[in-house]
Amino acid sequence: MTNKQIAEILEEIGTLLELQGDNPFKCRAYHNAGRIIGALTTDVHELIKSNELQTIKGIGQGLAEKLIELDSTGKLKFYDDLKQSVPPGLLEMLRIPGLGPKRIKIVYDRLKIKTVSGLKKAAEEHKLASVSGFGKKTEENILNGIELLQKHTDQHLYSEAKLAADRILEVIRNQRCVIRCDIAGSLRRRKEVIGDIDILASIKKGSERTLMKVFTTHPDVEQIIAQGETKSSVLLNSGINCDLRVIDDIEYPFALAYFTGNKEHNVAMRSLAKKYGWSLNEYGFSELGAEEKRGKAKRIVSCKTEEDVYGALKLAYVPPELRENMGELEAAHEGHIPNLVSEEDLRGTFHCHTTYSDGSNTLLEMVGAARDLGWEYLGIADHSKVAAYAGGLTETRLKQQHKEIDALNAKLRGFTIFKGTEVDILADGSLDWSDKVLSTFDYVVASVHSKFKMTEAEATKRIIKALKNKYVTMLGHPTGRLLLQREGYPVNMVEVINAAADYSKIIEINSHPFRLDLDWRLCKFAKEKGVKVSINPDAHNINGLRDVHYGVGIARKGWLEKRDVINTRTFKEITLLLDHTS
DNA sequence: GCCGTTTTCGGCCCGACTGTTTTCAGTCG
Numbered sequence: 388m389t390n391k392q393i394a395e396i397l398e399e400i401g402t403l404l405e406l407q408g409d410n411p412f413k414c415r416a417y418h419n420a421g422r423i424i425g426a427l428t429t430d431v432h433e434l435i436k437s438n439e440l441q442t443i444k445g446i447g448q449g450l451a452e453k454l455i456e457l458d459s460t461g462k463l464k465f466y467d468d469l470k471q472s473v474p475p476g477l478l479e480m481l482r483i484p485g486l487g488p489k490r491i492k493i494v495y496d497r498l499k500i501k502t503v504s505g506l507k508k509a510a511e512e513h514k515l516a517s518v519s520g521f522g523k524k525t526e527e528n529i530l531n532g533i534e535l536l537q538k539h540t541d542q543h544l545y546s547e548a549k550l551a552a553d554r555i556l557e558v559i560r561n562q563r564c565v566i567r568c569d570i571a572g573s574l575r576r577r578k579e580v581i582g583d584i585d586i587l588a589s590i591k592k593g594s595e596r597t598l599m600k601v602f603t604t605h606p607d608v609e610q611i612i613a614q615g616e617t618k619s620s621v622l623l624n625s626g627i628n629c630d631l632r633v634i635d636d637i638e639y640p641f642a643l644a645y646f647t648g649n650k651e652h653n654v655a656m657r658s659l660a661k662k663y664g665w666s667l668n669e670y671g672f673s674e675l676g677a678e679e680k681r682g683k684a685k686r687i688v689s690c691k692t693e694e695d696v697y698g699a700l701k702l703a704y705v706p707p708e709l710r711e712n713m714g715e716l717e718a719a720h721e722g723h724i725p726n727l728v729s730e731e732d733l734r735g736t737f738h739c740h741t742t743y744s745d746g747s748n749t750l751l752e753m754v755g756a757a758r759d760l761g762w763e764y765l766g767i768a769d770h771s772k773v774a775a776y777a778g779g780l781t782e783t784r785l786k787q788q789h790k791e792i793d794a795l796n797a798k799l800r801g802f803t804i805f806k807g808t809e810v811d812i813l814a815d816g817s818l819d820w821s822d823k824v825l826s827t828f829d830y831v832v833a834s835v836h837s838k839f840k841m842t843e844a845e846a847t848k849r850i851i852k853a854l855k856n857k858y859v860t861m862l863g864h865p866t867g868r869l870l871l872q873r874e875g876y877p878v879n880m881v882e883v884i885n886a887a888a889d890y891s892k893i894i895e896i897n898s899h900p901f902r903l904d905l906d907w908r909l910c911k912f913a914k915e916k917g918v919k920v921s922i923n924p925d926a927h928n929i930n931g932l933r934d935v936h937y938g939v940g941i942a943r944k945g946w947l948e949k950r951d952v953i954n955t956r957t958f959k960e961i962t963l964l965l966d967h968t969s
Numbered sequence: 970g971c972c973g974t975t976t977t978c979g980g981c982c983c984g985a986c987t988g989t990t991t992t993c994a995g996t997c998g
Contacts, residue, residue, distance in 0.1 A: 404970090412981055416970030447971045485987090487996050520995085524988060775983040776998055836998065837985065 388432075388461060393454065394425035396466055399478075403469045405488035406477050406495075419445045424454075426747040426928035432458055476502035483532040493518060507533050542580045543627050549574065551625045552584045554607055559586065559631070562601055564594030566636045571646035576707045583628035585646055589636035602631045638670045640690045645669035651712035652705075659700050659716065672699065725948045728922070732955040736932065737766030737807060738832055738863060738895060738923035743788050744769035745777035747928045750791055750804075756929035758802055763958045767792065768807040768832045768863075771819035777836075779811075782824060789827065803958065805829040805965070809863055814838050816852025818859070825858035830965045832895060832923075834863030843877040850878060851886045860965065861893040861921055865909070880909050888916040893953060895923045914951050922954045 401417030404410075423445045424431060434440045435458050440451045457463045480491050480503055494500045497518050500509055509515050510526045510533075552570050560568045565588050569575065572585030590598055595616040602619055603611045612620040612628070620630050634642045645653060645668065660667035665674065665688070672688040688699045697704050702719040706727060709715040718724050740746030741753055748756070750767065757765040769788065770779040780788065785808075792804045809832045811819040818825065818833060825831055833853045841849070853859060865883060887894055894913055913920055926932045949955045 401970095410970075413970040415981080420970080445971070449970055485996070489995055520989065522989060528988090773984090774998085778982075839998085840986080 388457060390424050390427050390431055393431055393457060394421045396457065396463065397421035397424060397450075400466055400469060402478065402481065402488070403473050406473050406481070406492055407469075408489070408492050416445070416450070420450050422747050422928075426930065428752070428929065474501035476505070479503050480506060483529060483536055485528050485532050490520070493520065503533060503536070541582055543582075543625075545574070545577060545579050545581060547625060548581045548584055548627055551607065551623050551627050552586065552629070555584070555602070555605055555623075555629060555631075556586060558601065558605055559588055559598070562590075562594075562598060564591045564598055566590060567639050569643055571632075571643055572648065575647050576649065576710055583630060584623075586629065586631045587639075587643055587646055588631065588633050589639040589642075590633055592635075595633055598633060599631070634669075640693045640696050641667070641671050642669045644693050644696050647707050647710065649711055652710035652715070655712045655716050656700065659702075663700065728949055728952055728955055732949055732952075733760075733762065733922065734954060734956065734958060734961070735762045735764035735766065736923050736926070736954055737805065737830060737861065737921055738768050738809065739765060739926045739932070740769055740777075740809075741767060741788075743767075743778075743780055743784060744774070745927060750788070750795070752929055753926070753932070754795065754799075754802070754804060756932050760932060763801065764803040764805060764961065766805040766807045766830060768809040771808055771810040773811045773813065773819045774809075774836055779819075780808075785824070785827075807832060807860075809834050810859075811836050812849055812853040814849070816849040818853060818856055822856075822858060825856070828858070830860035831856075831858050832861045832863040833859045841877075843879055846877060847879040847882050850883055854883070854886050854890050854892050859890075859892060861895050862887060863895050863923075864925065865894055881912070884909070884913050884916050884918055887913070887918045893919045893921050895921050919953050920951060922952055 397417050398421035401414045401421060404414045404417060423443060427434075427443075431440070431454055434443070435455055440446055440454060441448065446454070453463055453465060457466075474495070477491050477495060480486060481488065483503070483506075494506065494509070494515065498509060498514060500506050506515075506529065510529050513523075513526060515521045515526045515529065516523055552574055556568060556570060559565055568586065568588040570585065571587045572583070573581040574584055588598065599614055599616065599619045602608075603614050603621055605621075607623045607625070608621045609624040610622040612622060614620075617634070618630060618632050620628060623629050632642070632646065644656070657667045660672060665672045671690070690696045690699060694704045697719065702716060703722050703724050705715050705719050705724060708727065709724070715724070735757065739753055741748065741750045743750070746753070746769070753767070754765055767788070770777045772779045772781055789806055792806055796804055806827070806829045808820065808825075808828050810825070812833050812835045813819055814837065833850075833856070835846070835850065850862065850865070854862060862883070865878065865880070884894065886892075894909070896910060910920055924931055924933075953961060
């Protein structure tokens with residue numbers, strides 16, 4: 388059993404105990420343990436073998452015993468019993484914003500409601516308001532919450548979908564009958580949020596059934612939705628739908644382009660083909676007017692790769708990320724496709740938390756992980772003092788952290804740790820650190836973490852006031868939608884970016900879900916205004932560092948060129964950029 | 970559940986907000 392699987396079980400135990408109304412500190416102990424195990428770099432199995440499990444802070448005797456049972460038998464009786472006693476629908480109900488374990492327990496105990504649909508019905512029939520502690524407004528909020536939940540239920544983060552898809556792809560690719568195989572669809576275009584996974588494979592003739600069998604019996608498959616010779620659909624245990632399509636190799640580049648999309652890009656490609664007197668579909672180019680049926684139309688242009696398909700239309704290759712019919716075809720025609728940011732370009736990142744505040748890895752561990760990624764620097768930005776919920780630093784702790792950073796920097800060769808902070812922008816737009824404290828940082832990320840129900844004008848004013856502070860380098864998670872399935876505060880990003888340009892501030896982009904489409908447009912506008920962006924994962928552990936690869940910065944690289952992103956510059960240039968804080 | 974200890978039991982993160990109450994509980998970050 389992997390650490391990640393163990394971590395998920397511990398987290399779930401914590402949640403189930405909450406739903407049972409167990410001691411909140413006990414619940415927290417399980418959640419803590421889950422987080423800790425999830426961030427470990429050593430396998431739990433190894434720790435058990437070397438008898439070191441209980442040396443980890445947060446793992447005591449009780450948890451150690453459970454982990455040993457889990458490790459040796461692959462099962463945990465305590466967990467299985469717990470699952471039996473809590474209806475699975477209650478876990479689903481927890482995902483409704485504004486509804487927590489206490490109130491779920493109340494509706495379950497009093498009204499015997501154990502599913503989201505049951506809850507919805509009860510709210511619609513105003514049965515909830517009769518329960519003490521519930522009122523009209525709560526009913527409305529629950530209904531709104533359910534609507535929001537259902538709207539996003541079929542959406543998945545790029546990072547999660549990519550991991551799930553890679554596991555399938557690896558198996559398919561290794562089949563002897565497979566000639567070529569790729570991820571297509573929105574996942575290939577690296578959309579921040581995707582609906583389902585599309586996989587395309589070309590195979591040797593006659594092996595369709597074999598491959599479909601391999602696909603539908605993959606260990607990650609939870610349910611087969613459809614199984615045919617050219618297309619099969621499954622539901623993965625990650626909750627994501629996955630389609631596999633099989634085609635002849637000669638059609639591969641056309642099919643790959645077709646199934647990658649997006650739709651608007653495909654339409655534009657087809658109308659361009661028309662200008663050359665051709666018709667383009669997922670099987671190839673054919674003479675206009677001769678597109679009776681697949682295989683019958685004469686293939687008039689032979690293409691081995693997607694590059695050939697674009698080339699046939701006198702276009703430079705368009706990277707999947709840009710295929711949105713947002714001007715990329717014109718750019719490809721003129722040979723102006725931008726030099727996009729890639730993972731290899733990243734030299735470091737600025738928004739990282741450690742155990743000094745709410746991170747789950749130590750400074751040293753974070754630095755080690757960054758070096759393993761081949762980076763040249765890491766910026767540490769732990770929370771400021773008002774963020775007590777996130778273990779915000781006191782000035783004493785801050786001094787201690789700076790001392791530790793200085794000592795490490797003195798030892799490290801070819802690597803630099805930057806002293807940063809994620810300072811709270813307080814309700815009135817002032818900052819949570821004094822100018823004196825702010826002057827001790829290499830850079831300052833300023834973020835809003837409180838009073839989310841602001842009007843757009845209030846939020847914008849608050850942020851712009853913070854940007855005026857001469858010590859602020861960067862605006863943290865700017866678009867104000869902090870969490871999955873939860874509304875944040877509206878911000879007038881046009882005004883904010885204009886202010887960022889006026890005060891030469893950097894705008895951070897990162898992988899917070901459901902605000903990423905906004906970030907994409909934001910990046911484009913920022914570029915036009917000459918505002919630099921910084922690709923930051925808002926990492927809370929060493930695994931989070933890698934999220935930068937999945938985050939908007941890379942995922943939706945869009946028109947972002949290397950020169951527009953500070954993290955991709957050489958170390959020397961970054962220090963220059965940071966200089967304006969001093 | 971864990972942790973730390975003046976060692977076997979008491980404390981465990983806190984402030985804002987909301988909607989329900991009539992002084993507070995639940996939820997959130």
